[in-house]
Amino acid sequence: MKRINKIGHCLLAIALILLSINSVKAQQTTADSALLGRIAILEQQVADQKPGESHFMVAGLTTFGFVSSKTTFTAPGSMGQITRANSLGDADHYELSPMFLFRHGDNLLVEFEPSFDGTNIGVNWANISYFAAPGLVVHAGYFVVPFGIYSKKLAAGWIDKLAGDPAGLDLPGTDFGIGFSGGFPLGDMKWSYDVSLTNGLQLLPDGELQNAGIVDNNKGKMLSGRVSLLPFSNSSLEIGVSALHSNAGDAGSNFTSANVTMYGADINFVKTFSPFLVNIKGQYNKINVTPQTYTSPVDSSLFSYNNVTSSAFAQISVRPVGSDSFLKNFELAYRYSNYTTPAGSAWGQNFHENDFGLDYWLSWRTVLKFTYAQSRSLSTTSVTAGGTPGLTNINSLYLQFSVEF
């Protein structure tokens, strides 16, 4: 009886063990199939996210703000006339520009930046870059012509430390054509080039210049380029020189022989002198148009002037990046700019501007800028040319927000 009991216990124990093994197995199978199901879903999700050879992203920027200004115009021999204005849009600087970047593999990049300026929708650039070989990027389409540093590298609202743009750096602007650029090591130093062949500039009846656009106004093309040297191994200093040549007269017009030559020099120095990050930037541009005879819009008489324009800016900014407190988000900036257009033309002036700025960086690409700008423009125009002589002083206060997204 006792024995039977023992066997019974044994059998019971074995049955229990078998049962528990089975239930573990069953649990495991349920766990396995749940896991497999989850993995299958994840695999699907990864497959959906798999980048492939192409990549598309949207970046871009927006700048908006408020400007309050007081303009005093003093005509020769009379009292100054004051006009005050304030605008929430800051029409000169408002911008919303999404930028589309399409990358195909490792060698092709298409960039397209439409832009709304508060009134119109335009295009800042639309071009394709082919990374052909080490030190050779070929780009074609509509792009910022390589000349100096401001237009191509510093003009974006979230990059510029002051609310406005320095005057007189609009040319050579953005144009249609083809370009080549690249950078190379040179021992401890580095150098770079950026050249382009584009449709070029167009000389207007009053002697001013603008971009000819996609349909060229003559057979000649514009050759522009910049070469730079970074003499220190830490890339803190860059010195650049630029040159440009373009036929500018409309084919078949009185200006057929008109040529434009531009020269430029620029400097960029960025270095930390603990606890401050110091930023020095500057550029000088000179534009020469070969002598032409212009027709007066006032009395149709013929006249001529020395069509030479120069512009320059020098800027310094300091940011206490080494500080532990919120102070490290502040940056102080100052810029002097000068713009001298031809005396005796309809648009002759001698313009100076001082800009003082205090910026607050909300992130590396988001900034709130307070800028006080003070400008003085003495007209050097001639009345025969259609100009208005006088002195214009403008004081402006900007509160501007800009973000790269």
Added chain:
Amino acid sequence: MKKIKTRTRGWIMIIGMIAVIALIFTSCAENEKIAAKSGAQLWAENCQRCHNTPSPSAFSHEQWKTVGLHMQTRAQLTDKERDKIIAFLQQ
């Protein structure tokens, strides 16, 4: 005739320029000190030349590859600098 001449002159100038660039390129080389620079160091030195330096977490792996090419067109980075900086930012 004049038209052809101007055009030919333009092309000679461009080809000449490319030839000069190619020549300088072949004679250029980075020295050991430059070759030993890490991606992190190049990132710290180069990106601040124009704007504040973005941190690696700002963009994804693929986005950094695209931004890297884009910045090469703005900053004329050398190809080695670009590759090292992208690799660092992708970590």
